[in-house]
Amino acid sequence: MPEAKSDVSAFATCAHIYKDAGKAHYCSYIQVPGLLETFYRGARTTDEFLLCSTLYASLLWWNLQQKELDALLRLAEAGQALSPEQLYDALKRINRCVEIDRIMLQQGIIARSELLRHNPQINFRLAAGDMNQLDVFTHTARQTRHLEQALSSFKLKEGADEAASEHLLSSLKDLTLTHADSFNTIQRDFRDLLWAMHERPAPKVVEFEKVVPVEAILGFARATLEKHHPQALAPDARTNDELTFITAHQAFEVWFPSVIHAIQEATRLLQLRPAQTWEAEGLVRRVAEIFSLFGRMIHIPQTMTASDYIEFRDQLQAGSGVESFQFRAIELSAGLRDKRYRKIMERMKLLTDDLEILWDAPSLNMAFMDTLAGRGIFAAGDDPTTKARKIAELLVPASFANPNVDLTALAESLVRFEQNVELWRTDHIAMVTRMIGRKTGTGAATYAQLANPADPEKMHFDSLPYLRNTLTYQKIFPLLWDARDFMHERS
């Protein structure tokens, strides 16, 4: 097995070939290499990675939510009746805060069930007193209280539609209730988690700020805005849309190391003899859960409208998540090896040296196929169709006698993982259509033209054709899907 790439420092430099000097590139705009540099260097186990991802993503979301709550409070404290535009703006901020609460809850469920369970693999403990480091709780609790008290201060201008006024008040009420509810749960879970991390019998004691460098993590979005739109940082900034866009991408990027690490660890466990199939299954289930969280996270950019997005999207004209090298690392570590995919990545010059290494390394899919062969499910010389038929035989109902129940469970979890990837892709495509329509080409189109400006196929690289293709040729576990076609033939 080649050296694990999930050491995030391995990805800490941007190796992309193309950069337009006049425009921001994904890596510099989202500040991915820098953001990953802040990832706790002592993290080794999948649980330690998960702890860091959860804490970093939470900080990013809280930062955004606090800014929106502050903006709402300012509106209330100004004591003036709101214009129709201010009403529309307030509703947007309310919606964003509620969406963030939902994500935080779903994220909290993952952290609780994976890290507060029996014996998580965390080999350090937090120093005493560090459990109170997240003063974000005190601040947010104060904001929520103020907002509740300010409810009666929100008024619309004389003559405003009564229904509009009613709509605003009920949305605010909903926000204060949802927020107070979710906030209490999240606060309880985080306190439990941090206390558990303090009381562990681990020999190594680490200070909280070493594990979670709060200022550094939050500093990256600030630096991007300072460079491109400093007015967005003013305390009374007109909107937090660009911060929302940056934060959403950054939250994904701080989750990605946990996904990459869990996939590579599951691969390693399957390569052991005997293969540790149940342990690997647990990790694959975790990755599937995280992708389900990603499905929720993609709602955050949609708390702005297409016209809000157009206000600042020019900065990222030629860039997009297509350049996320961690996303590619997930695909390759999991098992994507489709030759059409490779051709497209080469054409767009996105297959960096680090990713080439992953292309040649054993993937989770390969390790699972080897495990099936090792268990005698496959015979030497089986062609892909025969293998798919044999996998179909393995997928028996839970109540049936089954000597390979661990492999059946693992096969189902792998499919669930890929299903959640596809759901994410589908949601993302719908969101892209909503935001930029069907005609605009961004990163993919630019990259493809770089490779060959006269390319007769270049229209396939416009955003939507490109993204739709990703749903057809990018199967990570192709035989597990093919097996579905043979289920009805099972003996």
Ligand code: HEM
């Ligand atoms: C307003 C929000 C967003 C818009 C308009 C948008 C737009 C696009 C477009 C047009 C593409 C296709 C490639 C291209 O033409 O450049 C793309 C790809 C991609 N985007 Fe987004 N995106 C948004 C939000 C996000 C977020 C929050 C993430 C999270 C990391 C993300 C991750 C990706 C990834 C990973 C790809 C590559 C997909 C693949 O090649 O399989 N995007 N995006």
